[in-house]
Amino acid sequence: MGRWEPNARDRLAQAAMTLFQENGYDRTTVEEIAARAGLTERTFFRYFADKKEVLFGGSEALHERIVTCIADTPPGTAPLDAVAAALESMTPFFKDRRDHARARQSLLAVHAELRERELIKLASLASASAAALRKRGVTEPAASLAGEAGIAVFKVAFERWLEDPKAQDLSRHIQLGLDELRAVTARTGPGAPAEPPRKPAKTASARKP
Amino acid sequence: MGRWEPNARDRLAQAAMTLFQENGYDRTTVEEIAARAGLTERTFFRYFADKKEVLFGGSEALHERIVTCIADTPPGTAPLDAVAAALESMTPFFKDRRDHARARQSLLAVHAELRERELIKLASLASASAAALRKRGVTEPAASLAGEAGIAVFKVAFERWLEDPKAQDLSRHIQLGLDELRAVTARTGPGAPAEPPRKPAKTASARKP
Numbered sequence: 001m002g003r004w005e006p007n008a009r010d011r012l013a014q015a016a017m018t019l020f021q022e023n024g025y026d027r028t029t030v031e032e033i034a035a036r037a038g039l040t041e042r043t044f045f046r047y048f049a050d051k052k053e054v055l056f057g058g059s060e061a062l063h064e065r066i067v068t069c070i071a072d073t074p075p076g077t078a079p080l081d082a083v084a085a086a087l088e089s090m091t092p093f094f095k096d097r098r099d100h101a102r103a104r105q106s107l108l109a110v111h112a113e114l115r116e117r118e119l120i121k122l123a124s125l126a127s128a129s130a131a132a133l134r135k136r137g138v139t140e141p142a143a144s145l146a147g148e149a150g151i152a153v154f155k156v157a158f159e160r161w162l163e164d165p166k167a168q169d170l171s172r173h174i175q176l177g178l179d180e181l182r183a184v185t186a187r188t189g190p191g192a193p194a195e196p197p198r199k200p201a202k203t204a205s206a207r208k209p
Numbered sequence: 210m211g212r213w214e215p216n217a218r219d220r221l222a223q224a225a226m227t228l229f230q231e232n233g234y235d236r237t238t239v240e241e242i243a244a245r246a247g248l249t250e251r252t253f254f255r256y257f258a259d260k261k262e263v264l265f266g267g268s269e270a271l272h273e274r275i276v277t278c279i280a281d282t283p284p285g286t287a288p289l290d291a292v293a294a295a296l297e298s299m300t301p302f303f304k305d306r307r308d309h310a311r312a313r314q315s316l317l318a319v320h321a322e323l324r325e326r327e328l329i330k331l332a333s334l335a336s337a338s339a340a341a342l343r344k345r346g347v348t349e350p351a352a353s354l355a356g357e358a359g360i361a362v363f364k365v366a367f368e369r370w371l372e373d374p375k376a377q378d379l380s381r382h383i384q385l386g387l388d389e390l391r392a393v394t395a396r397t398g399p400g401a402p403a404e405p406p407r408k409p410a411k412t413a414s415a416r417k418p
Contacts, residue, residue: 152357
C-alpha cells in the first residue's frame, strides 16, 4: 500500500525539527510536517505513531543494536566494557546528526513530557543492557549496575559531546566518561585519597552589631 | 483554615495504598481515600495535588534532605561517598515502610505513568546531587557522574532491599551496591582481568540431517 518514498523517515524527522524550531513544538501539526517533507499524513503515520515519536523514532533500532552488540563482544570482556563498546558503536549514527541532536536537546529542555520520554528510553536501555549481560553469565547486582552505570556514562557523555567546542567524537566522550567514572569510584571507601580542600563557602559577615 | 489532623499525610498514604490494593489504582478515587482515612477531600488536597502524588508525596523532603546531607559531609569526602552517605541517611525513613514500599513497587510495575514519575524523581535527584557536589568545588564531569552513579546504586540497592529475604538494612544494600560498582568499574579498561568464562549458550543440536 502506498508507494515507497526514499528516505521518508529522515525527511519527516528533518521537516519536523525545522517546523519545531520555526513555530514551536506545540504549534506544529502532523499535517504540516508531512506537507513540509513533501509526503502525505498517511506516510507519516506509517513511520511514527504521533508527533512526539518523531523525536524518538530511532529508539527501537538503537535498543536492538545495543543488545546485539553486548551479546557479540568477545568472551572475557568486562561487563561495563561490553556496555561501553555497545554505546560507542552508535558513534557513526550520531556523527552527522550533532545539529539535529542539539536542536532536539533544546526541545527536551523546555518540554517536560519529552524529557520524560527520554528518561524512559534511557531506563529501558539500562534494563536491556543488564538483561544482555545476564545472558552472558554476569550475575546480579553486577549486571544491573553495569547497565545503569553504562547509561549514566552515556547520558553525561552525550551532553558533553553536544556542547564540545572541539567537536570530538561521541566515542571519545564515552571513553572520557568511563575514565572519569573509574576515577570517581576508585576515590570512594575508607582508604580513599582526600579531595582537594573545599572552597570556603560565602557566609554572612560576622560583624558584631 | 481547617483543623490540624494528626499524621494526616501518613493516614492518607496508608488508606490510599490499602484501597489501591483492594480495588486497583485506577478504580480508587480521592473521595474514597479521604473517607477511608477518616478525613475530608479538602484535607487530602492540602497534602497532595492528586491521586498519583500520594505515591510520591515525600519526594520534595527527600530531595531537600539529600542536598543538605551532601553539603554537610566533611570536607575531603570523595564525591561518590558524599552521595552514598546522603542516600544512606534515608534508611531510618524507609525502615518501617518496607511493606508499603513493596506494595508501591508492585503498582509501579503495572502502571507506566507511575514508573515515569519515579524515573523523573530519580533523574532530578541525580541532577540535584551533582549540583550539590559542584557547590563543594567538584568539577564536571565528575560531579554529574557521581550523581548519576550514586542514583544508579540507590535504584539497584532499593530493589534488592525490597526483595531481601534476610531483610538487611537499606544502608547495607547501598554499601554492597557501592562495593559492586567499584568492582564493576575496576574491571574495565585494557588491563582489566578477564571475566569468568562464559557459559555455553544453548544452541540447536548439530545433528546432520
